[in-house]
Amino acid sequence: MSSMIYLQDVTKVYRTERIETVALENVNLDIAAGEFVSIMGPSGCGKSTLLNLIGLLDAPSSGTVSIAGHTLDSRLDGRRGRSDSELARLRNQSIGFVFQQFHLIGDLSVVDNVEVPLLYRRLGGRERRLRALAALERVGLQSRAQHYPGQLSGGQQQRAAIARAMVGNPRLLLADEPTGNLDSAMGDEIMGILESLNRDETTIVMVTHDPRMAERTHRTVRMFDGRQVH
């Protein structure tokens, strides 16, 4: 099976004028296409930093990150010139994100929120709308398409966020504690949707604190103090 995610000797250091904080140190990771992997570890161990590097939201201080066949290294800084557009396009085409806080845009209806990733593709308005409605149908939220996020329960908001993450058919879905703000029943529901997406060959990497959720993934990567434990 080919690698979807390949990290080699990845280190991430945050520097201020006085302090240097090592968030990740020599992380090596190989995740195959179609895997469902959970990342676990105590708070501050570097889970989210790792997810941000995999999601191309941040650049490593050293080492190599390869996502869906595109290799990036520490020279490629997303804040500069052309690389910003390149990274944006890669994220748009290949990666979907689900956040613990949902991060739905409160001023937009649910269906408009789901359309957001498609705004950055060359698609007509009608095509965007059809795809967004199909994504909402898949998470069982089509009847709430015209509602606003504030009118939905936490579980419904996370389902809308998953619809947004999958509307562009990304090969990789990154979920940062997707059930962290939900009760166990709603968490199970969300986990069910993620499992269903994984069965359709979407590679999923999920950060979680919940061992029960981690048990439902193919394997678990454990982190401690910025290092991969096993």
Next chain:
Amino acid sequence: MLQSYFKLAVKVLLRRKFFTFISLFAVSATLLVLLVAAAMLDGVFGPRAPEIRSDRTLGAYLMSMSGPDRTRTAFPGFAFLDQQARNLPGVERMTVFSVPSSVASYPDGRKVSSFLKRTDGDYWKVLDFTFLEGGPYSAEDDVSGNSVAVINATTRRRFFGEASALGKTLEADGQSFRVVGVVPDVPFVRVAPFADIWVPIGTARTSGFRHDLVGEYMALFLASDRSALPGIRAAFQERLRNTPLPDPKMYDTLHGGADSLFDSAARILLTDRFEDSRPERLRALLLGLAVAFMLLPALNLANINLSRILERSSEIGVRKAFGASARTLVGQFLVENVVLTLVGAALGLVFAAATLAAINRSGLIPYAQFTVSLRVFAWAVGMALFFGILSGVLPAWRMSRMHAVQALRGSSL
């Protein structure tokens, strides 16, 4: 995508009504002042009836005579215009007319003040007046000194009520004139066509003005086509240089020009002795004033926008995560800001139209007809776009530079 930005822009505006009110107030008040100024400039300089051929018309509006010790600034004199400025190459038709003078009349024992202008017969051919009654007087009327007059609609009402004025006599400046035509009121700010009463030059009671190099007359030159204008300007300058001056020890040089009205204003405002016209400088000056006037409210709006952006860091993070590049985000925010300023501009236009109507009604400027014309409207849209970009570009740039991870955490710029 634009539609989505537009929808979001409207929702963002509705979300924080107080901020939106402050922003709209700043934009609309700024544009109100600029629009009123633009409409007034357009009312003075813009082409409008009866000056419908202003694109190929030049005028001699002001002159100066200078010598070693002194300079005299005045309107051109009849002698210069009649003897030196005639038959310029490329001129299809020329008219000479006086500066309007205030005259008193006493119909039925009432005092009526009017502005009287003396013109030649070609005045009515160079300018395109619409006649409500009758028609113009002719060159023969001028040569023969026939006591005929064209009056405007307000003068007709003052002298004759609602009745027809044709063939009736009015007294002005101690002379009697038979009315041969009535034209609509022309605004006071239109230098060449404005008057209440127009009479032939030949009816003047004295002839001293016929020898003046500078005095109280003006001229318009109607070119055969626009390409002839530079040649007319050059020939006019040559005539100025070659005009013999009666007392060269006192005055040795004539300055002036055959100009468009705007060029003439530049000559008057930006040079000491009218020796040169720099319309581009006047345009730059006016534009600079407009930009300077917009700068402070634009900075204020930029500041408000920055604080609004802080509220939207989560949205920025999400958009970046899902594929928005920095450039796309700058575009989105500029669209939002331009929507805001266009709404402000629409309000500014309404307020400006009301202000101009009030100025027109006030009678402060006789026969004022300031309006928001298409030209002024286009200027308003241009100003609003400039304002929107000016006040939006810095916040948009700051927003686009937000790091996605920090934005999602909700931390500051």
